[in-house]
Each structure stands twice: as C-alpha cells, then as structure tokens.
Amino acid sequence: MTGGAGFIGSHVVRLLVNKYPDYRIINLDKLTYAGNLENLRDIEDRPNYRFVKMDICDFDGVLKLMQEEGVDGIIHLAAESHVDRSIKDPFTFAQTNVLGTLSLLQAAKAVWQPLGWEGKRFYHISTDEVYGALEMTHPEGIEPPFTTKASSGEHHLAYGEKFFTEEMKYQPHSPYSAAKASSDHFVRAFHDTYGLPTVITNCSNNYGPYQFPEKLIPLFINNIRHRKPLPVYGKGENVRDWLFVEDHARAIDLIFHEGKDGETYNIGGFNEWKNIDVIKVLIRITDRLLGRPEGSDDDLITFVTDRAGHDLRYAIDSRKLQRELGWEPSLQFEEGIERTVKWYLDNEAWMDRVTSGDYQKYYEEMYKGR
Numbered sequence: 001m002t003g004g005a006g007f008i009g010s011h012v013v014r015l016l017v018n019k020y021p022d023y024r025i026i027n028l029d030k031l032t033y034a035g036n037l038e039n040l041r042d043i044e045d046r047p048n049y050r051f052v053k054m055d056i057c058d059f060d061g062v063l064k065l066m067q068e069e070g071v072d073g074i075i076h077l078a079a080e081s082h083v084d085r086s087i088k089d090p091f092t093f094a095q096t097n098v099l100g101t102l103s104l105l106q107a108a109k110a111v112w113q114p115l116g117w118e119g120k121r122f123y124h125i126s127t128d129e130v131y132g133a134l135e136m137t138h139p140e141g142i143e144p145p146f147t148t149k150a151s152s153g154e155h156h157l158a159y160g161e162k163f164f165t166e167e168m169k170y171q172p173h174s175p176y177s178a179a180k181a182s183s184d185h186f187v188r189a190f191h192d193t194y195g196l197p198t199v200i201t202n203c204s205n206n207y208g209p210y211q212f213p214e215k216l217i218p219l220f221i222n223n224i225r226h227r228k229p230l231p232v233y234g235k236g237e238n239v240r241d242w243l244f245v246e247d248h249a250r251a252i253d254l255i256f257h258e259g260k261d262g263e264t265y266n267i268g269g270f271n272e273w274k275n276i277d278v279i280k281v282l283i284r285i286t287d288r289l290l291g292r293p294e295g296s297d298d299d300l301i302t303f304v305t306d307r308a309g310h311d312l313r314y315a316i317d318s319r320k321l322q323r324e325l326g327w328e329p330s331l332q333f334e335e336g337i338e339r340t341v342k343w344y345l346d347n348e349a350w351m352d353r354v355t356s357g358d359y360q361k362y363y364e365e366m367y368k369g370r
Contacts (some may be wrong), residue, residue, distance in 0.1 A: 002028050002056050005035035005080030007127075007211040011249040013076065014277065017043045019253070024048050026069055030055045038355065039210045048145070056100035064109040067338035071111070075123045075256060077102055079180065082214055083129075086176035087308055097179035098186070103169045105190045112193065118255040120262070122187065122198045123256050126270070128241070130202060131164040131179040132171030133311035136239065145272065156270035159239045163317035164202070167263045172289065173309045193263050199259040201252070204316040208245035208335065209343040213355055220279060222351055224286045224297050236276025239313040243269035247329045254327050265325075268316025271333040276301075281334075286343045292331040 001016070003009040006026030017025050029035045031053055043049055054061050056078050065071070080086065080096050086093045105122065112120045113297055137145045137160045144159040190196040207217045220230050232370040248263075251267045259265060283297050321327050331339075352358075 001231050002026060002074070002076045003035070004211050005029040005031060005037050005039060005051075006077065007034070007208075007215075008192060008206055008245055009077045009247060010036075010039035010210055011208070011245050012077065013040060014043055014048070015246075015249045015253055017077075019044050021048055022260050024069070026065070026071065027051045028054050028065070029058065029334070032080075033357075034081075034212045035263060036210070038350065046344065048219075048305075055094060057103050059107060062103055062108060066111045068108055072119055073121045073123070073256065074104060074108055075125070075252065077125045078100065079183075081127075081176065083174045083176045084201065086179070093175050094182075095178040097176075098182045099251040101183035102186055103134055105175070105196065109190065109194055109196055112196070117185055117195055117197050120197050122190075122196055123252070123259075124184065124187040124198060124200045125252065126200055126202045127180050127201050127355055128164050128204050128266070128314045128316050129174065129177035129311070130170050130172050130184060131314075132167050132173055132177075134160050134162050134164070134313040134315055135176070135352065136313055138207065138274075139160045140347070154266055157272050158315065159272050159274070159313055160315060161206045163315045164268075164335060166202075166266055166320055167296050167315045169277050173311055188262075194280035197261040199255055201255060202264065202266050202316070203248055203251075204241035204243045206245045208340050209347070210350075213246070213351060216275070217276070217282065217340065218344055220282050221272060221286055221341055224283060224300065224354065225290070225345070227300065227301040227347070230279055230300045231282075231302050231304045232276060232279060233304060233310060235277065235303060236274060238276065238310060239272050239315070241268045241315045242271045242273060242333050242336075243267065243316075243329065244276075244331045244340075244367075248344060249328075251291075251321065254325055255321070260324075264323045266316045267321060267327075268318045269316065269329045269333070270316075271329075272315055272332060281337060281357045282341065285338055286345070289341060289345055324333075 004013040013027050080093045108122050145157045148158040170181045172181045185196050191198040213216045213219045213222050223230055
C-alpha cells in the first residue's frame with residue numbers, strides 16, 4: 001500500500017488490517033506534509049502490519065522491499081494531490097505522480113514477470129479530474145439542480161445531464177490532473193505491453209476524518225472553529241461530487257479482490273454540490289455543534305479571485321461499478337458531513353497538531369537516519 005499514511009490511504013490500511021488478519025499489509029509512505037502516522041495509531045502494533053518510510057521514486061528500494069516481502073499486490077495511492085500546489089510547483093507533481101508510478105510498475109514487472117502473473121495485482125488509484133470538466137446542463141428547461149436516477153433506482157441531485165464515464169476522453173486542465181492522467185496511461189501501457197495485471201479507479205472528491213486541512217472541508221471547519229475567513233474561489237459556483245472516504249475504502253477493497261484485469265472503474269458518490277452550498281452547510285452544522293446561533297458565522301465567507309484553470313463541474317457515473325461488482329455508497333452527503341464535522345470537533349488536538357506541524361516532529365526524529 002503506497003501513501004497509506006495519508007487521508008484515503010490510512011482508511012484503506014485500517015480496513016485491510018482489520019478485515020484480513022492473514023494478510024501482511026505493508027504501508028509504504030514518504031511522510032511528506034500530508035502523511036501522518038498518527039492517523040494509524042490504533043493499528044500500528046498489529047502483527048499483520050508494517051510501516052516502511054520510503055519514496056516511491058526510489059526504484060532500488062521498492063524493488064528490494066518487494067523481493068524481501070514477497071509482495072503479490074500493490075494498491076497505489078501515493079500522490080501529490082493539491083491543485084493549488086501543482087500550479088506553483090508542477091515539477092514535484094510530475095516527479096511523484098508520473099515517475100513514482102513508473103518506478104512501482106517497473107519493480108512489479110521485474111519481480112512478478114518471472115513468477116507468472118497469476119495471483120498478482122497492481123491497483124492504481126486516480127482522480128476524476130483527468131476527464132476535464134462538465135457543463136451545467138439541464139433537461140427540458142429544468143434549472144439545476146435536478147434529480148437523476150442511479151442504477152439502483154434511487155434519485156440523486158445533479159447539476160447536469162452528462163457524467164464522467166470510463167470511456168471518456170482525457171482532458172486534464174491542471175498540472176495535477178495532467179500528472180495523474182500520465183500515470184494512468186503508464187499503467188495501461190504496462191498492462192497492454194507486458195501483460196501486467198492492473199486495475200485503475202477514478203474517484204470523485206473524498207471527505208471524512210483525517211483529511212489534511214488544506215482541503216476545503218477540514219480547512220473550513222477549522223476556520224469556523226477559530227472564526228477565521230472562509231476564502232471562496234469566484235462565486236462558489238463550482239460543482240463537485242462528494243464521496244465519504246469510508247465508502248471509497250470499501251470500493252477499493254472490493255475492486256482489488258474482484259475487479260477485472262485491465263479494467264477501469266469510476267467511483268463516485270452521486271452527490272453533487274456547489275462549493276458555496278457545501279460551505280453554508282458546514283457553517284450551519286459547525287455552529288450548531290459549537291452551540292452558536294445558526295448563521296452566526298455566515299459573515300466569514302470571503303470571495304476571492306478564482307483559481308487558474310478551475311474546472312466548473314465534476315460528476316462521476318458509478319453505474320459500471322454498481323452493475324458489475326454491486327458497490328453503492330452507503331451515506332448521502334448530509335449524513336456523512338454531519339459525522340465529519342463532529343469528528344473534527346471531537347478531535348481538536350489532532351487538528352491543532354496537524355495545522356501547527358507538530359505531528360511531523362515526532363516521526364522525523366523516529367526515522368532520522370533510516
């Protein structure tokens with residue numbers, strides 16, 4: 001498991017360690033600013049878990065680890081993922097997301113090919129941002145948002161008639177999404193050229209506990225808590241499809257074990273929300289849980305100049321995953337966001353250590369010289 005100390009990765013590691021005691025789960029993470037082993041305190045002493053501090057770009061180190069441990073599966077989540085950072089420093093994103101993925105692919109091929117591909121799997125986790133952006137369209141003159149049906153027959157809020165499907169052309173608009181798109185292509189190339197057993201998933205925006213507070217939801221919860229400004233790009237009209245992180249972890253587990261080699265699966269929450277509406281919900285829930293009068297923090301909303309290349313709308317079509325493997329999200333956004341806000345307010349010490357940077361000092365000292 002690469003990137004297992006990060007937000008999504010820590011949830012996947014915890015799920016696998018608890019669910020499969022006969023597996024040996026190796027968490028390989030560089031521990032950049034977004035990696036925090038405190039996220040995994042509850043399972044760090046389990047006999048079927050091992051942490052290794054390593055950069056995925058270290059081909060020799062990855063190769064040696066795979067040989068020593070007899071690794072037969074890779075779930076690859078390690079990535080630079082913040083769009084604003086990618087605009088400022090695209091080289092780092094290309095290095096980690098593209099060359100790091102290539103390092104893992106080469107190591108997997110070197111170790112697995114002589115043994116035969118049976119029982120092996122390289123699972124690459126990508127993003128919906130590789131598809132570009134969708135328009136806000138509406139049927140028969142109905143203004144969005146409107147409801148649409150998922151394969152289960154349930155109705156879901158939508159801001160357009162089109163959704164990202166697995167067959168769509170890639171149109172990345174930021175250095176981050178361009179780097180992820182390139183890594184996706186390398187994974188497919190290794191499957192087509194060498195026969196490496198691979199699966200790829202493209203997911204929508206995740207939210208939930210343990211997310212690094214540069215991302216919208218934990219950042220704004222923390223800012224509301226401290227009555228700091230809530231900077232909103234443009235007018236907050238950009239739409240995102242939100243997926244609770246534990247639902248994503250369940251999907252990863254399912255696809256790793258039952259997905260078809262060479263296939264791509266989209267994972268989304270069927271929960272489209274405008275950014276400004278997400279922020280208003282965050283204010284309402286956070287104020288209520290803090291015992292403040294409803295709407296007392298509305299004045300914190302501050303509109304700022306829009307981000308360069310800011311895609312208008314993302315929306316994932318997850319019906320292939322539902323149809324072929326039976327996965328569906330378990331939570332709608334209103335329930336998931338209530339649980340999320342409560343977790344951050346109940347874990348203020350975690351948030352304070354992360355925002356101050358204190359969480360890094362302990363682990364830097366622990367792994368110094370290793």
